[in-house]
Amino acid sequence: MRTSDLVRAAVANTFRSKLRTTLTVLALFVGAFTLTLTTALGAGVSDYVSKQVASLGADDVLLVSTASAATEDGPAVYDPETSSASSGTPNPLGGDGGTLTSADIETLEDIDGVDSVEPVSPVALDWVEVGGSAKFEFTISPTSSITRADLAAGEQLDAASDDAQLILPDEYLDALGFADADDAVGTTATLGLTDVLGAQHEVEAEIVGVSNASLLTSGAGGNAELLAELAEVQKAGVDSPDRYQIAIARFDPALSAVEIADLKARIADEGMSGQTVADQLGLIQTVITGITGVLNAFAVVALLAAAFGIVNTLLMSVQERTREIGLMKAMGMGNARVFALFSLEAAFIGLLGSLLGVVVAIGLGVPLAGALASGPLSGLAGLSILLFEPASIGAVIVLIVAIAFVAGTLPARRAARKTPIDALRYE
Amino acid sequence: MTKTAGVATTPPLLEVRHLSKSYGRGDGRVRALDDVSLRIRHGESVAIVGKSGSGKSTLMHLLALLDTADSGEVLIDGTDAARLSRTAVNRLRNRRFGFVFQQFFLTPGASVLENVVLPLTIAGVPTAERRRRGLAMLERFELADTAEKRATDLSGGQKQRVVLTRALIAEPDLIFADEPTGNLDSVTGATVEDELFALNHERGITLIIVTHDEALAARCDRQIVIRDGRLVDLTGVAA
Numbered sequence: 161m162r163t164s165d166l167v168r169a170a171v172a173n174t175f176r177s178k179l180r181t182t183l184t185v186l187a188l189f190v191g192a193f194t195l196t197l198t199t200a201l202g203a204g205v206s207d208y209v210s211k212q213v214a215s216l217g218a219d220d221v222l223l224v225s226t227a228s229a230a231t232e233d234g235p236a237v238y239d240p241e242t243s244s245a246s247s248g249t250p251n252p253l254g255g256d257g258g259t260l261t262s263a264d265i266e267t268l269e270d271i272d273g274v275d276s277v278e279p280v281s282p283v284a285l286d287w288v289e290v291g292g293s294a295k296f297e298f299t300i301s302p303t304s305s306i307t308r309a310d311l312a313a314g315e316q317l318d319a320a321s322d323d324a325q326l327i328l329p330d331e332y333l334d335a336l337g338f339a340d341a342d343d344a345v346g347t348t349a350t351l352g353l354t355d356v357l358g359a360q361h362e363v364e365a366e367i368v369g370v371s372n373a374s375l376l377t378s379g380a381g382g383n384a385e386l387l388a389e390l391a392e393v394q395k396a397g398v399d400s401p402d403r404y405q406i407a408i409a410r411f412d413p414a415l416s417a418v419e420i421a422d423l424k425a426r427i428a429d430e431g432m433s434g435q436t437v438a439d440q441l442g443l444i445q446t447v448i449t450g451i452t453g454v455l456n457a458f459a460v461v462a463l464l465a466a467a468f469g470i471v472n473t474l475l476m477s478v479q480e481r482t483r484e485i486g487l488m489k490a491m492g493m494g495n496a497r498v499f500a501l502f503s504l505e506a507a508f509i510g511l512l513g514s515l516l517g518v519v520v521a522i523g524l525g526v527p528l529a530g531a532l533a534s535g536p537l538s539g540l541a542g543l544s545i546l547l548f549e550p551a552s553i554g555a556v557i558v559l560i561v562a563i564a565f566v567a568g569t570l571p572a573r574r575a576a577r578k579t580p581i582d583a584l585r586y587e
Numbered sequence: 588m589t590k591t592a593g594v595a596t597t598p599p600l601l602e603v604r605h606l607s608k609s610y611g612r613g614d615g616r617v618r619a620l621d622d623v624s625l626r627i628r629h630g631e632s633v634a635i636v637g638k639s640g641s642g643k644s645t646l647m648h649l650l651a652l653l654d655t656a657d658s659g660e661v662l663i664d665g666t667d668a669a670r671l672s673r674t675a676v677n678r679l680r681n682r683r684f685g686f687v688f689q690q691f692f693l694t695p696g697a698s699v700l701e702n703v704v705l706p707l708t709i710a711g712v713p714t715a716e717r718r719r720r721g722l723a724m725l726e727r728f729e730l731a732d733t734a735e736k737r738a739t740d741l742s743g744g745q746k747q748r749v750v751l752t753r754a755l756i757a758e759p760d761l762i763f764a765d766e767p768t769g770n771l772d773s774v775t776g777a778t779v780e781d782e783l784f785a786l787n788h789e790r791g792i793t794l795i796i797v798t799h800d801e802a803l804a805a806r807c808d809r810q811i812v813i814r815d816g817r818l819v820d821l822t823g824v825a826a
Contacts, residue, residue: 162711169708176696487692490653492681493709494674580653584688 161497170504174512177477184466184473185513188560191463192517195556197525197546198459202452204529204547209444211310211542220413222434223303224268224277224427225406226260259403260432267430273411273423278305278384279404281391286360287352288380290336290344290367298351300326300390302405304381310542313341314369317383324365324389326351327381330372341370355396363389372542409434463560466513467567470506474571478502478578485575486583499569499576506568507561514560522548598665599626600761600793601650606659608645619645620656621816629760632787632794634804637813644765646813647797651684651763652676681710685754685792687783689766691746693738699749700725700734706757720756728752728782744775751782761793762786768803780806 161169174181260279268277280302288298308316309327317325326349330341338344344367351363365386382390411423420436427434478485485498529546537543608620619642627633627650637643648654649661652668661668668676685706693702704712704721712720725731728748733741738749747767754762764783768776780803786792796807804810812819 161709162713165708165711165714172697483690483692484694487686487688488705488709490651490680490686491706491709492677492679494677497709581648584653584692 161493161501166497166500167504170501171508173477173481173501173505174508177480180473180476181509181512184469184509185516187466187469188463188510188513188564189517189520191459191466192514192556192560193521194462194517195456195459195559196518196521196548196553198452198455199552199556200521200525200546200548201455202448203549203552204543204545205448205452206445207547208540208543209448220410222274222409222411222424222427222436223406224260224409224432224434226264226432259405260407261404262402264430264432265404265407268407268409268427268432271409271423271426271430273415273419273426275410275412277407277409279402279407281387281394281402282405283353283382283387283390283394285351285353285390288332288336288349289352290338290347290349293336295352296332296335298332299379300382300387301379302387303408304379305384305387309369309371309381312370312372314345314367316369317381318368319384321383322385324363324386325368325383326365326386327369327371328367329380330370332380333370344370351390353390353394355394356398357396359396361393363393373540463563467563470509470564470567471570473509474502474506474568475574477505478571478575481575482578482583485578486580489578489580490584495576498578499572502572502575503565503568506572507565509568510561510564511557513564514557517560518553518556522553597629598662600629600631600664601627601795602662602665603650604660604662606646606649606656606661608642608649608654608656618816620649623659623813623816623818625811625818627793627795630787630791630793631809632784632807633796634807634810635795635797635813636799636801636804636810638799641813642816643797643813645816646811647763647765647795650795651686652680681706682757683760685757685759685762687747687750687754687762687764687767689769691738691750691770693746693749695737695739697738698735699730699738699741702738702749703753703756705753710757724752724756743771744778747771747775747779748782751779755786755792759792761795764794764796764798766798766800767796768798768800 262279265277265279268274282302283300285298285300287295289295304327305317305319311327312330314327317327328336328344328349333341333344336344336349338347347367348364349367351365353361353363355361363386365382369381371381409427411420415423424434489495489498525546525548529544532545533543537545602625604624606620606623607618609616609618611617623646635643635646645654649656652661652663655669663679671679694705700718700721701708703725704717707717707720722731722734725734728751730745730748730752733745733749738746741749747770754764762783767783768779771779783794783796784806787794794807796803798804
């Protein structure tokens with residue numbers, strides 16, 4: 161029997177007992193529907209997080225802090241050579257831990273594989289105002305000069321620019337009297353700060369972009385020029401030893417994961433901790449993966465139940481069609497082809513169930529995600545909670561067809577093993 | 588067509604030697620066939636007769652290679668069927684044997700044409716050729732107008748003619764008919780009988796008919812009578 165005839169016969173047989181097929185397909189539908197939605201949810205959240213990761217930093221930088229980073233195991237042992245006083249204010253990007261000294265920066269620059277080191281000075285701002293508006297409390301993320309913001313309007317910071325540039329979080333728009341994000345771009349903001357001697361200073365910066373609210377970053381962004389200017393003002397000419405919360409070490413972006421690990425090991429040997437942005441987000445992503453995994457597990461349990469439904473349906477079908485199977489075998493149909501006929505029937509039932517589930521899930525999910533994005537989740541700009549990716553939808557369909565096929569092998573084997581005589585005698 | 592034993596220079600179409608077959612186990616064991624030997628030549632029409640339970644269906648199943656014997660040999664054109672691979676046996680049944688059963692075994696829901704071309708479908712003949720050959724064969728049996736109907740919608744006589752058409756579609760050498768008229772009224776039964784014997788006479792197709800209808804058996808060249816699994820009488824054959 162030709163494969164095309166086999167497929168056609170399997171499809172035709174599926175529709176012979178419509179009620180039974182429909183019920184089996186519905187069981188699969190539940191699994192397919194759930195699995196499509198849970199994978200879309202996982203993809204949506206992951207996509208959002210990866211956008212945030214991109215907003216946190218380039219992939220050729222290590223954020224270096226003193227060794228007792230939060231992501232390491234247990235508290236660090238005190239070492240008078242390398243340990244330094246803790247600043248007491250954990251930075252989301254730098255971990256907790258002490259401050260880096262100028263000596264540390266020099267050590268870092270000498271490490272093989274580090275192209276350049278930019279120490280990040282802590283900048284404590286008091287307020288921001290635009291064009292005589294009220295003053296609002298304001299912070300600048302110390303690592304913002306290397307990150308890419310998730311922009312609502314305007315452009316990214318220009319690291320090479322000689323002008324002080326600022327990216328404003330969108331929550332300041334209303335307060336500072338802007339109509340919308342585009343309105344803010346190009347205006348000049350005044351930043352107020354107090355130097356180490358207690359004197360008040362003002363620094364001006366151009367707003368080049370407006371960033372969306374983000375789960376992972378806080379504060380505004382400033383380019384290297386602005387941060388350097390602020391740090392200079394803050395020092396007020398006092399020649400105290402420099403202390404840095406973190407330093408940004410740039411390396412060759414062509415390095416492999418193994419080479420990056422080696423580089424981190426060399427930095428660790430010097431009593432410091434170097435982490436890529438991805439390292440720092442590892443925990444968040446692990447949590448998301450875990451939640452998605454649990455949801456997917458529920459869907460797979462539903463699919464397993466459906467698989468038993470397929471076994472049952474096809475066993476009944478084999479029983480009913482005993483004589484037909486016997487006739488085909490008497491006429492010279494081989495066991496392998498009989499097996500294929502019933503397995504294909506199972507796979508086709510799987511295909512029907514998965515297609516139905518996927519189509520309904522998308523049909524309901526897209527408007528639902530839209531409603532959520534403009535309603536309860538509007539605070540998280542850029543988040544589409546359900547992201548239907550063609551690849552994962554394809555994977556869901558393939559998975560369900562495969563499960564159905566496997567479930568079909570038991571009845572198919574029974575059909576293939578029938579001898580023509582027993583089958584023909586069967587009343 | 589010559590039917591004397593003397594010209595058997597070519598091996599007989601079918602030959603069985605010392606065939607035995609039992610069913611069941613222990614005390615319930617039934618010996619369905621006991622040391623049966625016979626030959627069937629090309630172009631013969633043979634009736635296998637006996638009471639129900641005599642073993643005549645078992646003999647037919649063994650001859651048609653649908654079942655395997657406990658002991659003894661089945662030779663097809665002089666070749667021991669036990670030496671053929673399963674694929675070769677399947678191909679043999681598909682190409683050279685046609686089957687007509689008492690129950691029609693038509694696939695419900697499928698069209699008459701689809702039912703008729705089933706052996707060709709199994710053989711892997713392309714769709715267009717199947718359709719052409721199927722329609723030509725239905726034409727010959729005056730069933731052309733039923734080609735697209737569902738097989739289950741036909742009358743009993745039509746159904747058995749569809750079954751005959753199906754048995755002939757692959758142009759077999761040999762037709763096995765198990766009670767071919769058992770489910771038909773006498774008029775329709777007679778028509779089906781006439782068609783079977785016409786095939787035998789005109790095209791030299793060998794007929795092996797299992798029946799307990801004496802009139803039908805009498806129309807065959809010879810009768811093989813089976814009682815309690817043993818051959819009782821071989822009419823007109825030098826065994």
